[in-house]
Amino acid sequence: MNIEPARLGAEGFLLRTDHDRLLIAGGKPRGTLYGVYTLLEEKLGVRWFTPEVEFAARTNRLMLPQLNETYAPPLEYREVFWTEMTRDADFAARHRLNGDHYHLTAKHGGAAVVYFPFVHSMDELIPPALYSEHPEYFPLIGGKRESGYVQRCLSNPEVVKLAIVQVRRWLKEHPDATIISVSQNDTAKWCQCDTCKALDEAEGSPSASLLKFVNTIAADIEGDYPNILIDTLAYQYTRKPPKSLRPRSNVIIRLCSIECCFAHPLATCTSRENERFRNDIIAWQPVARRLYVWDYTTDFGHYQQPFPNFDVLQPNVQFFVEHGVKGLFEQGNYSGGGNGELGPLRAYLLAKLLWNPKTDLPRHTREFCITYYGQAAPRVLDYLELLESQVRSLPVHAHIFDSTKAAYLNEHFVSTADKLFEEAEKLAENDTVRQRVEVARLPVWYVQLATNRVSGDQRTELLHQFLKIARQAGVSHISEGQTLGDWAKKMGAD
Ligand SMILES: [Zn+2]
Numbered sequence: 001m002n003i004e005p006a007r008l009g010a011e012g013f014l015l016r017t018d019h020d021r022l023l024i025a026g027g028k029p030r031g032t033l034y035g036v037y038t039l040l041e042e043k044l045g046v047r048w049f050t051p052e053v054e055f056a057a058r059t060n061r062l063m064l065p066q067l068n069e070t071y072a073p074p075l076e077y078r079e080v081f082w083t084e085m086t087r088d089a090d091f092a093a094r095h096r097l098n099g100d101h102y103h104l105t106a107k108h109g110g111a112a113v114v115y116f117p118f119v120h121s122m123d124e125l126i127p128p129a130l131y132s133e134h135p136e137y138f139p140l141i142g143g144k145r146e147s148g149y150v151q152r153c154l155s156n157p158e159v160v161k162l163a164i165v166q167v168r169r170w171l172k173e174h175p176d177a178t179i180i181s182v183s184q185n186d187t188a189k190w191c192q193c194d195t196c197k198a199l200d201e202a203e204g205s206p207s208a209s210l211l212k213f214v215n216t217i218a219a220d221i222e223g224d225y226p227n228i229l230i231d232t233l234a235y236q237y238t239r240k241p242p243k244s245l246r247p248r249s250n251v252i253i254r255l256c257s258i259e260c261c262f263a264h265p266l267a268t269c270t271s272r273e274n275e276r277f278r279n280d281i282i283a284w285q286p287v288a289r290r291l292y293v294w295d296y297t298t299d300f301g302h303y304q305q306p307f308p309n310f311d312v313l314q315p316n317v318q319f320f321v322e323h324g325v326k327g328l329f330e331q332g333n334y335s336g337g338g339n340g341e342l343g344p345l346r347a348y349l350l351a352k353l354l355w356n357p358k359t360d361l362p363r364h365t366r367e368f369c370i371t372y373y374g375q376a377a378p379r380v381l382d383y384l385e386l387l388e389s390q391v392r393s394l395p396v397h398a399h400i401f402d403s404t405k406a407a408y409l410n411e412h413f414v415s416t417a418d419k420l421f422e423e424a425e426k427l428a429e430n431d432t433v434r435q436r437v438e439v440a441r442l443p444v445w446y447v448q449l450a451t452n453r454v455s456g457d458q459r460t461e462l463l464h465q466f467l468k469i470a471r472q473a474g475v476s477h478i479s480e481g482q483t484l485g486d487w488a489k490k491m492g493a494d
């Protein structure tokens with residue numbers, strides 16, 4: 001057989017049967033490994049639901065169909081940032097995720113990207129301590145140079161010089177890095193001095209002064225580091241691209257969907273925020289040579305709150321790929337303990353989608369639930385249907401900082417969901433399955449507790465039960481900024 005692995009790219013592979021032989025051949029460094037995992041999963045029915053829960057049929061005889069196919073994933077960078085994925089490198093590799101947070105090693109073919117630093121790097125580029133001697137490095141807002149957690153005056157030539165020195169230092173100190181982050185802090189507070197403002201106004205967006213700054217750094221290092229990419233965010237106030245400035249070929253634009261409605265697909269939701277996002281991605285697509293997306297898949301203000309976004313997972317990943325996105329970072333509950341709202345299921349489904357956006361997602365959902373929730377699976381699937389029906393075809397939108405009083409968490413939802421889980425717990429065939437069902441039920445209790453739907457002794461008992469199950473499951477955080485322990489105190493637990 002005449003195989004040219006180099007033509008398969010870094011991750012593509014070929015599966016071919018030839019009489020009594022099977023050939024798995026892939027490009028370097030991960031193609032052949034991915035070919036093996038794909039064969040096991042898609043041709044031989046092996047499933048890796050969680051690091052602990054696998055499925056493989058017991059048989060004395062393996063039958064393979066005739067095979068002659070190649071596959072290479074459409075996304076070059078795939079990262080599911082949920083604890084359920086980041087806690088086990090082998091598990092992430094089996095799902096053919098190749099991001100920076102999995103601690104992938106040589107046996108996994110390494111990661112596709114190695115970031116340094118990861119994101120929001122402005123304080124590391126131009127330290128806040130420089131303010132006392134050089135307030136002119138910092139943003140002019142309302143006639144005053146601001147200090148603290150702010151952006152920088154990116155048109156100041158000294159700021160550009162200092163940033164270049166720092167980026168070059170990072171490149172020396174971190175020879176493994178493939179991507180250097182030159183990105184805005186996680187705040188607005190950008191500079192409105194005459195020079196910054198003139199450019200931003202001429203270009204129709206504050207992304208202009210950021211991109212000019214990033215391009216200058218990218219141009220400076222290009223000759224010495226031809227394989228290094230500079231990553232910057234198109235986030236909040238910089239999400240809209242400039243009119244004429246273009247990212248250099250060694251610049252990654254990482255577009256962030258933080259404002260969007262996730263109850264309905266990005267492509268079709270009628271909300272203004274999704275319409276704006278569509279306009280921005282359509283504008284970036286032809287100008288960004290490398291477009292990555294930072295996407296959001298849970299409620300970050302309430303990790304244990306039902307989030308009705310299951311219907312949009314697949315259409316949104318497909319939407320990104322159709323709009324030229326090459327890398328996708330799916331942020332969820334990444335706290336130490338994990339086990340956020342349906343975390344294991346969500347991590348699994350997102351992994352399937354990033355590998356193949358056209359995969360049969362309803363089948364994966366059923367398969368996961370049938371194995372993970374055992375006899376209780378039908379009621380858990382009913383619950384998922386209930387959750388989605390709260391927003392499906394309704395003008396009720398969902399955002400990642402929704403409160404526990406969100407319209408889709410109404411009385412009908414809470415009482416029906418609680419009954420479904422009551423039945424699910426009864427159906428559970430053993431303690432392991434029962435415990436998983438209890439963990440899946442926590443979000444319903446969380447809403448009941450947070451909205452004072454229960455009171456008196458009933459509330460005390462429910463809170464006690466909630467905390468007992470959450471602690472057993474290792475839950476460490478109740479939101480991005482609050483630990484379970486702090487929340488328990490706030491709720492008045494002993
Ligand atoms: Zn300025």
Ligand SMILES: [Zn+2]
Nearest residue numbers: 261264269397
């Ligand atoms: Zn919507």
